[in-house]
Amino acid sequence: MTSHDHGPLLPEVIVYDGEFVDDDAEPQPGAGPAPAAARRQTARRIAHAAATAARFITGRTLPGLRNAWALTVHWAALRYMTGDEIRRRIVKKQLDHYTERRDDARTARDTTLKQMSKLVDKAADDGLSGPEKNRLRDLGAEADRRRNGLAVLNALPFTPTQPTAEQITRWRGSRGAVRFTCLVVPALGALATVTAAAPLSALITGPALLGGGWWLTRHPIPLTTRPIPAELLIPELDAPADYQLDEPRTAPQPEANQAEPAEPSAVQGEEEQEPGSLAEARTGEQAAAVLAIAIRAEGRDLAEVAKAVEEPWGWSFYVRFSTGSPDELNKDDVYKGLITRLRLRRNGLLVEGDPEAGDSAFVRALLRDPFSPEVVGPLPYRPPLSMSILDAADFGVAMDGTPLVFSLAGLMMLMVADSGGGKSGVMLALAEAATACRDAVVFNIDPAGTGVGALGEAITLSACMDDELIQAVLDFLLQWCAARARQRARYGWGNKWRVSEEHPAVVVYVDEWPQLSDEAKVKLVRAMLLGRKEALWFEADSQFGTREHLGQAIGPKLSTRLLGACRRVDVTELLGGGAIAEGYRADLLQAATHTQVNDAGQIYAQGLPGLPNRPIRYKVREVSDAQAARLGAERAAAGLPDLTHTLTEAGLWQTYQDLLARCRADTTPPPAPAILLTVREAFRAEHDPDALTVAQLAEHLRADDADRWGRWDNRADRLAMIGRHLRKALTDAGVELASTRLRHLSGEPTGYLLSDVRTALTAFS
Structure with missing residues (x-):
């Protein structure tokens, strides 16, 4: 660059060295073939523009496409599931098997009872043939066997085997491989095949991919774990108190679409595990967060959980709604959903609308008995008058x-x-x-x-x-x-x-x-x-x-x-x-x-x-x-x-x-009947043993009234007749006293228990 000074009357002239192209000018001798140079220049400009456009499009879409691929891998590899969710799914299979065994046993029992019922109805109407009687007897034995088997199964508690961290990793890996093999790879192969067979289809898929990449670049989807589904939040799937799930903790890898690393305090806060139920909450803030998540998950427009107080029996809350009514929490489907999400017992949630504020309610979550003896207190003494x-x-x-x-x-x-x-x-x-x-x-x-x-x-x-x-x-x-x-x-x-x-x-x-x-x-x-x-x-x-x-x-x-x-x-x-x-x-x-x-x-x-x-x-x-x-x-x-x-x-x-x-x-109770008093005196005469046989009682009855109880002395069935008439005399007198087999005695004779006699006497005292 040069400059020349021509005096104060002329402005300063600045000359820039450059090349001027004039398509209409005559070609200069020795300059070479002008058309070839022009084509090369045009090609360079087009290539430069294409590269610039490619860099622009790539910068605007490639982070989004990477995010889309990362999401695909995140989904296919089941990384959105927490270790606890996978543990619950493994335990749920055991629970399903536990339930199915009992359902099958119950169905078999009911089927047998229905078959018996049909035969019994037929017996009442038309009678049964010999084979049918045998069939009914066999069905009765089978029903008893199935009933006993069901009782044994019902008595067995559900004690699942908790999976280890290695088993959870294998479960995640095996199902991730199935998803990749059966879904992701075939989808990519189909896309490549269609594009190769019909190149014009790229005019559709290309802009669609670029548009999706551009949108994901501007709105990246974070790769996070989801909350545990409500159907897995049942008490039977909870881990034992001494169970420890040692999952490997890896440092988070920076994604292409992520901004600067978060502050250490923020990372630490994200790593802290939020409580999944009210039983796990340790502070009012945690309990309020659990309730808020549960209410919003049920589709209610919650404004805030204004107050959370720990009570001896659980938690009490004061909640406000933006729209709708707090009374909606008492609807059957919403109420049952909240019970499941909060992991409470069936009647463990109480919702009371605030009479002073139509948009608010008191919510009480019961984790323990609210009326323990210490809370209720003893009966106060009130003197007479x-x-x-x-x-x-x-x-x-x-x-x-x-x-x-x-x-x-x-x-x-x-x-x-x-x-x-x-x-x-x-x-x-x-x-x-x-x-x-x-x-x-x-x-x-x-x-x-x-x-x-x-x-x-x-x-x-x-x-x-x-x-x-x-x-x-x-x-x-x-x-x-x-x-x-x-x-x-x-x-x-x-x-x-x-x-x-x-x-x-x-x-x-x-x-x-x-x-x-x-x-x-x-x-x-x-x-x-x-x-x-x-x-x-x-x-x-x-x-x-x-x-x-x-x-x-x-x-x-x-x-x-x-x-x-x-x-x-x-x-x-x-x-x-x-x-x-x-x-x-x-x-x-x-x-x-x-x-x-x-x-x-x-x-x-x-x-x-x-x-x-x-x-x-x-x-x-x-x-x-x-x-x-x-x-x-x-x-x-x-x-x-x-x-x-x-x-x-x-x-x-x-x-x-x-x-x-x-x-x-x-x-006023009626006097005790004479026959009952005679039986009681017989026990006293024998020094109140635990039981007396009919043979022992017969001697005392005959001593009390020989004409009445001695008339069968010459019969072989004397004791049977005395026992029969004693039972009839007690029944006629309105005494509730039954005989019993005394199996601890030789021959298992019939007799009466002292405890039963005393109980019968209390009805007349």
Whole structure:
């Protein structure tokens, strides 16, 4: 580059050396063939442009294509599965085999029983031929064998063999090889074959690959492991506490589409394993994260888990939703899905909508029994005549630790629970408090049992297992309602009876409502509708809450409703159609069995004085029969509230005395029959051995009444005749005492056990 200075009047001229091409200029001599140079120049420009375009396209698509290949390898090699998921799949095969064996045994047993049933039906209609009788006998033996085999299988626990890390690696490698061989390689081969056979197809596949690569370059998909599927999150597949899965940890390889390495703290946080269930959560943040993942996985629009608190029984949460309703968590499919994802027991999730915020709810996850003896506490001691019926009494505790404290005054109550749900126990707990009052008496009605009779003499009046007597008591209570209404008007007491020691309240406990006769049901409903203002209060229980069992649709009209373990229809019948969605899940409670307490005594409640109507579980403290008997005797000895004054004013004193005499006569046990006393004396004479044979008893019977028991002395079947007539005499006397084979004696003679004789005597004591 050169410059020349021509003075101040001319601008500075700068000349650049270069080559100027003019296609119209005449060729210079000796310059060579101009057309060839031009073609070469054009080719160089085209090649340069193509290379530039290739570099541009490659830079924009190759990282994405690499990501696509990495995803293919990630999928084909099953790297998206965690070691725990593979472990669960291996164990699930063992569980499937364990279940199939029992299903096959059950099917074989049922098939055999159906074949037997057909032969039995045929025998009843047309009789059986000889071969058919043999076939029936063989089927019976086969059914017993299959039944015993099934019992043995059911008794065997599921004890899977946990896989080692090497077995998990082999499982992953073998299935990855199958995927590569059967899917990836054939797909690539098919693509290459189509492209070679029809090159024009590259006009379709090429842009598609480039477009996919460009998109993946801009939106790379990370190569991560997925959460364990919900169907594998069942307790049977959980690893034992001492199981350790030592998977090799390799340093993460940088991908072509990855940015700068993350900070060490971030990498460390990613390596920390998130808890897979609430049982594994150690902090509130971890528990909240587990719940949030589970709710969102069920398709609910969760805004946040605002609060997570560890409780003695598990975790309690407060959640908010962006859209939808928290009540959706109580839908069957969502509820069951959450139970599986959180790995809780079948009824271990309780959802209670917040009445103050429609978008929020309280969620309680039960990992342990919420009502341990330490939480519920012992039965408080209430001395005789120490309370007023108007006072609040402590009956138990709520799940959140709130005391179950309320007054029995004015309660018109119905409790619904299945057999074993704790109805009688709850009634006994309420009656225990009522019998400690100085201004209330307790009546007891039970058409099928003894009701709250465990309190003994603390009960003022009982009518049990006698429909005529029960109806007489209900008639008397209706008369008393009318009399008190007149008294109340005469005294100017306003719209309700004024309870005092001179004018006590009457609390009537009615057990097994559906067992009442139709006439008694009508009278009971009428008394419940009229008695509240007159301080004649009814607390009843039933196994069913529907109209066909109660006689009328009275349940929803009562001010107080308690629900133990019961049907879903009972919940909606008593509390309304939306009760299940609100969280009143009494249908999830489990009634007691002969050997397991389960959820007996746990209730949901509405209408208890001083307590909010919220779907939370309560536990009523148990009053044992021994405690009830001791307290009842103590209170009877101290004296019960006197009804003389109030009944005299009502003009019903003599009517009450006549009714009381009938009830006491009905409850007085009959004397023990003479034949039973004779058998008992025979045992005493022999110094109370564990058992006596009929031959031994025959000597004592003959000594007691020779004319009656000695008339078979000359017969060879003397003992058989005495045994037969002894059994008939006991049955005719209403004694439940059966003979038994005394297999520990030579010849296995027939006889009677001392324990059975004593049990029979208790029915008459």
